[in-house]
Amino acid sequence: MxxxxxxxxxxxxxxxxxxxxxxxxxxxxxxxxxxxxxxFLQSDRxxxxxxxxxxxxxxxxxxxxxxxANYYYEIIHCDYNWNxxxxxxxxxxxxxxxxxxxDYTNSFNTLQIYSHYxxxxxxxxxxxxxxxGNYIIKVLDENKEVxxxxxxxxxxxxxxxxMQVKRARTVDNIEMKHNLDFTIKSNTITFQNPLKNIKVxxxxxxxxxxxxxxxxxxxxxxxxxxxxxxxxxxxxxxxEFLFFENKDIRSASNNVARIDSKTPIYGSYLYTxxxxxxxxxxxxxxxxxxxxxxxxxxxxxxxxxxYAWVYFSLSAPTFRLNKxxxxxxxxxxxxxSPEYKMEYNPKKAIYEKAILIKQGxxxxxxxxxxxxxxxxxxxxxxxxxxxxxxxxxxLVYYRESIDRYDRVVGKGMANSINIIN
Numbered sequence: 001m002x003x004x005x006x007x008x009x010x011x012x013x014x015x016x017x018x019x020x021x022x023x024x025x026x027x028x029x030x031x032x033x034x035x036x037x038x039x040f041l042q043s044d045r046x047x048x049x050x051x052x053x054x055x056x057x058x059x060x061x062x063x064x065x066x067x068x069a070n071y072y073y074e075i076i077h078c079d080y081n082w083n084x085x086x087x088x089x090x091x092x093x094x095x096x097x098x099x100x101x102x103d104y105t106n107s108f109n110t111l112q113i114y115s116h117y118x119x120x121x122x123x124x125x126x127x128x129x130x131x132x133g134n135y136i137i138k139v140l141d142e143n144k145e146v147x148x149x150x151x152x153x154x155x156x157x158x159x160x161x162x163m164q165v166k167r168a169r170t171v172d173n174i175e176m177k178h179n180l181d182f183t184i185k186s187n188t189i190t191f192q193n194p195l196k197n198i199k200v201x202x203x204x205x206x207x208x209x210x211x212x213x214x215x216x217x218x219x220x221x222x223x224x225x226x227x228x229x230x231x232x233x234x235x236x237x238x239x240e241f242l243f244f245e246n247k248d249i250r251s252a253s254n255n256v257a258r259i260d261s262k263t264p265i266y267g268s269y270l271y272t273x274x275x276x277x278x279x280x281x282x283x284x285x286x287x288x289x290x291x292x293x294x295x296x297x298x299x300x301x302x303x304x305x306x307y308a309w310v311y312f313s314l315s316a317p318t319f320r321l322n323k324x325x326x327x328x329x330x331x332x333x334x335x336x337s338p339e340y341k342m343e344y345n346p347k348k349a350i351y352e353k354a355i356l357i358k359q360g361x362x363x364x365x366x367x368x369x370x371x372x373x374x375x376x377x378x379x380x381x382x383x384x385x386x387x388x389x390x391x392x393x394x395l396v397y398y399r400e401s402i403d404r405y406d407r408v409v410g411k412g413m414a415n416s417i418n419i420i421n
Contacts, residue, residue, distance in 0.1 A: 026082045026136045028209065030335050031148035034064040036114070036307070037293065037358045038333065040152060046290055046330065048206030049152035050393065050411065053132045059119045059150065060302070061139070062358070066113040070142050071101045073119055075126070078134040080199050080213075080397050080406040082151070085133075087404050095127040101139075105303050111265050112307035112356075132156045132408045133397075150333070151208050153395065153408060159186040161394050161412025165419045167386050169230035176384035178204075178416050180233045184217070184225040184396055189409065192400075194225050199397040199406065204235045204390055205288040207334055210375065236377035237388045237416070241286040241329070241363035244270050247296040249308045249359050260309075265356075267309040272350060273366070275316040277383035286363050288391050291331040294360035305359050314342060314351040314366060316381055321368065323376060327353055329364040336373045342366075390416045 031038060038061040040049040051057050063069060077085050077092045089097075103118040122128050129135070131154075138149040163182035168174045180202060184191075191198060194217050202212040215232055217225035227233060245254040249266040252259055260267035276282075298304030312327050319325070325342045328334040332355075342351040366381040377384070391413065398409045 024083070026076060026078055026084060026149070026151075028136070028151055028333070029138075029146055029149040030333075030337050031061070033339065035148055036062045036064060036356065037331070038148065038150065039291075039330075040150070046292065048393075049150065049208075050206070050395070051152065051154055053154045053156050054128070057121055057152075059121070059137060059139075060117065061148075062107075062114040062116050064112065064114045064307075066106060066115045068104065068106070068115055071117060071147065072098055072140040072142075072144065073101060074098055074138045074140060075121075075129070076136050076138070077131070077405065078136060080134065080201075080399075082134055082136070085405045092129060092131045092133075092405075093126060094130055095122075096125045098140075099125040107303045107306075108300075109298075109304060110306040114307070116303050118302075129154060131405065133406055134408075153208075155395060155408035155411050157410055158188045158398075159184055159396050159410035161185075161396060161410060163392070163394060163412045163414045165390075165392060165414050165416040167419060167421050168234055170234070173234070175386055176237055177234045178237050178386065178388075178390065178392070178419065179230070180235075180392060180394070180414075181228050182233075182394055182412060183227065184410075186223065186409075189398065191220075191223055191225060194220065197399055197401070198225060199399075200227070201395040201397070202233060202235075203393040203395070204238075206391065206393060207289075209334070235390070235392075236380070237384045237386050237390065238365070238377070238380060239276055239281070239382035239385055239388055240284045241289055241365050242273060243284075243286060243361065243363050244268065244310065245361045246308055246310070246359050247294040247361065249306055263309070265307060265309060267311060267354075269311045270313065272313040272315050275314065275319065275381045277381060278318070279383075281383075281385035281387045283387070283389075286389070288389075289330045289334075289363045289365070291329060291362035292360045293358050301360070307356050307358050309354050310357045312342070312353045312355065312364075313348075314381065315349070316351060317349065319381065321376065321379060323368050323370050325351055325381060326367045326369060327355060327364055328367050329362060331357060331362045331364070334367070336367065336369050336375075386416075386419065388416065392416065 041058045168177035295305040342353040368376040394412045397406045
């Protein structure tokens with residue numbers, strides 16, 4: 001009798017632990033040093049990974065070991081808070097995952113050798129993703145250990161989200177923040193209990209890990225949900241992204257001061273950036289953090305674009321916070337890891353960092369964060385200016401009482417270049 005009780009207790013604990021492990025929040029896993037230039041593409045262009053349900057896309061990356069290693073992929077459907085959903089895989093995925101990535105090619109005519117991998121969704125194994133929502137894709141090695149993971153979102157087109165970007169409603173931040181006013185409208189869905197069934201995600205320049213969440217509608221007019229908050233929907237405006245271009249790594253180009261060709265891999269030394277927080281706002285055209293792989297002298301940029309050491313330097317004499325400065329952008333998924341943390345050079349009185357980046361054009365920015373990765377937007381190196389041009393996206397999640405997952409039923413987009421008071 002005692003043994004039977006212990007057996008039942010053990011089984012219950014096993015089931016409970018399995019449930020807890022399944023419910024753990026999925027976070028993006030940064031890649032190891034040899035994995036570079038991870039990007040989602042549509043029509044051969046790097047894009048923010050928010051796609052319409054049924055659209056195709058690609059995930060691409062390079063392996064600097066260039067040993068044609070075997071990589072596999074796994075796709076996991078998640079809820080609004082990025083917890084894996086309990087629905088069976090065959091309900092959200094037609095076909096199979098956990099398959100080997102078969103499309104790979106070695107680099108050609110480059111100083112830094114690498115293997116370039118491409119995973120298309122859909123493909124012969126994964127015919128389609130059936131439902132909308134949050135997804136995370138994991139790339140695994142031969143031992144089925146996770147090498148890296150990336151989030152992406154599939155959305156439907158059942159609601160419209162007219163929105164406006166306004167200056168901050170709070171006087172203290174009127175020069176430094178953007179505020180989003182928006183409405184959710186639908187001719188397809190009747191919102192029975194919007195406080196419970198509707199959730200939104202507000203994004204600045206498509207940065208999935210720094211969005212504003214858990215905002216309820218302020219009030220309703222008929223079937224329209226109205227969001228006109230003063231502070232809850234505000235973003236620090238930041239400043240325009242910086243950029244460099246080294247599509248010809250043998251000669252200095254835009255924002256590249258000089259080239260070092262004496263090393264096995266070319267070095268691109270950028271002009272030293274000055275901290276812009278205490279300077280007046282100045283408009284410079286950017287692509288809101290994006291990057292383009294480009295070799296001026298190649299026919300196929302995917303495998304003929306080379307890698308170069310890009311040397312960043314920053315003059316920030318008034319920076320006194322006990323925090324770190326990182327170089328980030330879409331080229332590294334805004335990752336705050338030691339690989340991108342700047343070091344202070346006391347002899348030159350500047351911050352420096354060398355990063356291996358695939359040649360082309362790239363936007364970047366300097367982010368201030370503590371050791372735990374909490375970003376200090378208020379005390380940013382380059383300041384916050386309401387004139388800054390940012391792209392804003394709002395995603396609408398909908399879950400009926402009988403549903404088992406959070407659908408993404410629509411999105412809205414607006415640019416702060418059309419900001420109003």
